[in-house]
Amino acid sequence: MTNYTLQASREWWSQQWLDLLDSYRFKKRLERARNYARQGNVLSIEFKGAKVLARVQGSEVEPYKVSLSLEPFSDEQWGYVIETMSQRAIFAAKLLAGEMPQNIEEVFTANGLSIFPFTLGDVQSQCSCPDKANPCKHIGAIYYQLGDRFSEDPFVLFQLRGRTKEQIISDLRQLRSQKIEADISETPDIQQSPPHSKYLVKIDSFWQYHEPLESSLVVITPSSSETILDVLGSVPLAKEEENAVNPTSSDLVMNSLNKVYRDVSQKAFMAAMNVGAS
Template identity: 80%
Template sequence: MTNTTLQASREWWSQRWLELLDSYRFKKRLERARNYARQGNVLSIEFKGAKVLAKVQGSEIEPYTVSLSLNYFSDEEWGYIIETMSKKAVFAAKLLAGEMPQNIEEVFTANGLSLFPFTLGDVHSKCSCPDKANPCKHVGAIYYQLGDRFSEDPFVLFQLRGRTKEQIISDLRQLRGAKLEPEATATLDHQQTINHNQYNVKIDNFWQYNEPLDSSLVVITPSSNETVLDVLGAIPLAKTEESVINLTSSDVVMKYLETLYKEVSQKAMLAAMNVGGS
């Protein structure tokens, strides 16, 4: 798979992250970093709060330690972000489905913030290798690995800004629940008032009728000429050799069912008219 094909296969938010790295002017260093990421030199990646800590195997025996972080948002800023998200159910639905809403950045810009870093200078990284350039190939390898992590789980990007998936979903549910609860309670109270005061409906006895039926209101009629067999049509049985009277297997079964249907209809009429009853 070529670099172009690999890039195109990633989700848009992952591509945005990698475009930041691809803007770096030292292309040869980026190529080495990409190879490190593909060849398994990244031994581990873990989150410690909003910071990424990783181990990358370089040319030395001991792997290098890499740390990476973004400027995370304060609790107050996240409060504004979650409140803005809660106003659109599509954001919560998309995020719960593991997708990043296409216009998610509007939520952050509306609050004077940016989800994605603008430049590499907005990404704070450090490596224990002797290379003084930053990002070095070990840090670059973590950039690429995080791009893959973002494709699998967009909440990783939020975690770099200071909020885990569990926190975001919990806050969204609380806010949306708080908004919907007064409306739901008012609707329920209104329905109960109508049920008890206006119609006096008792659910337990809704399907019961204990009064005697007026015989003049009871009309018993036979079934119509068109039966369920006519509606369904011929039964699609496997074709066999026609019999002497040119009837197929389907014809034989249909004839039998028609006879059975008439017999059942007659017995139902007799039972409804209480013929032969006590």
């Protein structure tokens, strides 16, 4: 598998982590580190808080001990980050689905933070091997292994900053619960009204309106020769073979409806203009 194919198969956040390592100028050392990671030389990786502890088999019989960590965010900083996340539900939804939101970094930059280290110098790492270079091939192998783990579980990246998956989800749920309770407390108490009372209609007074209309709500438009009756066309009166309807019946009905339409329109106009009000 070529490097291009590997990059295409990685998640973007995993690739961004590895791009940091690929900026290291000692390419031969990186190639050996990549081989160590792919050939099973990394014997174990575990978290101790926000720190990664690993054992890497080198040329000696005894495996080398590697530690790697980022500067963890404080409880206060994480509080701001989680609150920002809770305000954008898409972040929580994607993270719960095991996917890192494309613009997740915005949550951190909005609070003056960065989830990704800017340079290799921002990563604290140590190895028990005699190589004085940092990162050595053993540390580099852990970089690559962590990149694979990020693809499988994006919360590992957050753990390097001091928060586990369980903590983040718990905090998000707590904030969500508090928001729901706050919304409920601000909602007017409608339990005193009968069930579905807002849907009840008094038929005898439905068409009555005893208050004058607000003049600013009345819009007067030029009359039009075409009415809704013209748009609908003639009434389709049924015909039967033995009792056919007179062809003029439809015209008579339409003329009657037109008269009613004009009368109602005139009365509505007068009511809107408050004509005849004392």
